[in-house]
Amino acid sequence: MSESTVPTTPADQPVVNETTVSSTREYPAEPVSFMRRGTRLQGRRQDAWDAHADSYVVDVPRVVTDTSVHADYVFDAAATFGRDADLVVEIGSGLGEAIVHMAELRPERNYLAVEVYRPGLASTMARIAQRGLTNVRVVEANAAEVLETMLPDDAMSELWLNFPDPWHKKRHNKRRLVRDSFTPLVARTLRSGGLWRLSTDWSGYAEQMREVLDRTPQFENVHSGERVGADSPLTQARQSGVDREVSDEIDTVGGWAPRFEGRVVTSFENKAHVAGRIIFDLTYRRR
Ligand SMILES: C[S@@+](CC[C@H](N)C(=O)[O-])C[C@H]1O[C@@H](n2cnc3c(N)ncnc32)[C@H](O)[C@@H]1O
Known part of the structure; x- marks a missing residue:
């Protein structure tokens, strides 16, 4: 499909059939990081969707499922927001607590919330509307x-991945978003100097994030070598046994970031605090 015929509205969306799929990409090419929970909206969330979807939802053409993105579709941030500004993207924005808070705090930037959980997006839109954000x-x-395809090269000035689904069981680890096949996608779309901020409450995933990003040449740890030994949240998690296994192994690598200013405690993170879990933050810079 040429650029001029890229579908932009549902009416223009490509017909989904085997030919369309094979002419675009194998679907899904990789195990996905989510299990689709309910898409049905009720009550206030349905009202929020009906009232605000036209204003806030980026209506992308699909390939197979309603979370897919047609490979020919490219997001035009300047046209969508009506201005050129730094773009902050949050993956797995949940109920939108973090991104909407920051959008209000730093109105000079544009924000894109990426989420597969429709009720979460409805809540996000209710929050946006309540604050009158544009x-x-x-x-x-x-x-x-x-x-992979929707965002142009260097589109993002910052990327957040807060508490991605941990996929605890070893046999499910391949579903984790932060893995070697994912970092090139971020490297393409995060501009040089841009920050990738990550957080998790699961020590095994925190270690995986650090390992994967440390071996990716396009990224450097902004807090390399910080918080080692007894100061490391990894040492603390191991010694406390909060993640089921007790170990006296000391983390000598460190590299853990402080919580970034303006990152609010979401309802998901609050549950982790209540359960006594340890929070890990990491910040990497695109070289
Ligand atoms: C544990 S929740 C955390 C929500 C939020 N970041 C927070 O800190 O409260 C993880 C979220 O990521 C979303 N998610 C998982 N995989 C995703 C993917 N591949 N694309 C978009 N969203 C995804 C899930 O639907 C879920 O809402």
């Missing part, structure tokens, strides 16, 4: 596809 849009889509 600098946030939401997209119901698999983040891997958003980064």
